Amino acid sequence: MRRVAKLSAACLATAALAVTATACGSTSSDNASSPSSSGGGKGIKIGLAYDVGGRGDRSFNDSAARGADKAEKEFGGSVKELTAKTSDTEADREQRLSDLADAGYNPIIAVGYAYAPSITKVAAKYPKTNFGIVDSVVNAKNVDSITFTEEEGSYLAGVAAALKTKKDHVGFIGGVDVPLIKKFEAGFTQGVKDTNPKIKVDTQYLSHGSDTSGFASPDKGKEAAQGMLDNGADVVYTAAGSSGNGAIEAVNGTKGAWAIGVDSDQYNIPGLAKYKNSILTSVVKNVDVGVYDLIKSAHDGKPLAGNQVYSLAKNGVSLATSGGFINDIQAKLDAAKQKIVSGQIKVKTTP
Structure with a gap:
């Protein structure tokens, strides 16, 4: 049975807005950085740092969410989600990733190229934590760069x-x-x-x-x-x-x-x-596949690192x-x- 932790009235309002006011994923992300977590606390702890729009954008972030949801269902554990705001500074992004790392989430996946500088810094501070970034390449031993053609x-x-x-x-x-x-x-x-x-x-x-x-x-x-x-x-x-x-x-x-x-x-x-x-x-763009692959690799004790390129030849991209x-x-x-x-x-x- 999936258990959702509700953190505050403000977070609830934000989550509701993210679901109801999105078009192709569109809530005004200025309302966000709303954390949510699910699962019973056992198994793998997955951290997701979304780009603006977050879960419910009906597009890019939702694809990442599908990968995490699949992994959570398969492996158990919990997922914690934090969402970027359009007003974010670099310090905000670093803090978001650090908060997830401090709370023991591993792997932590940053959804979007804007996280590249912050992943570079935070991954160096937490060498035993596995990170992933979608749509950018960060060269570090504990970072899986998930890119597409x-x-x-x-x-x-x-x-x-x-x-x-x-x-x-x-x-x-x-x-x-x-x-x-x-x-x-x-x-x-x-x-x-x-x-x-x-x-x-x-x-x-x-x-x-x-x-x-x-x-x-x-x-x-x-x-x-x-x-x-x-x-x-x-x-x-x-x-x-x-x-x-x-x-x-x-x-x-x-x-x-x-x-x-x-x-x-x-x-x-x-x-x-x-x-x-x-x-x-x-x-x-099968962001869900890239996200799932990283989580599975971490679960199996062999976390991916380097640049995983999801191409047309590999069905990483396709026409519906x-x-x-x-x-x-x-x-x-x-x-x-x-x-x-x-x-x-x-x-x-x-x-």
């Missing part, structure tokens, strides 16, 4: 968009203009142009630099997508965490338009069910087929995938 999955999304657009006009929305999200843009644009160089690709980022609000602002995502639709685009791919929920909502309100989801198979996300017939496909909307172009998508896997197509990582 986002550009390869995005290339296939670009092929799908090019084959489905009726207006020869598509759009890409990124959460923050950082190198990681640039990989999504680069792959998508290359996939579109390799399929049909005449297609116009609009690009917009929701926030810039150290401002991570672009990952947790469904209103900004909706506004950006609506602008692209008004400008003539009829397929919009959004790599922006919970902000993508707003983009999907905007696309759903435009007849004949398609949205492309990200990280999770968003067609099958209950909170997005009313929009699912507008979700052409999703670029699935839910809804059957890409069935008619599946053969062409499979051909493109094979060319990437064989090395015939080299997918760019920068636009």
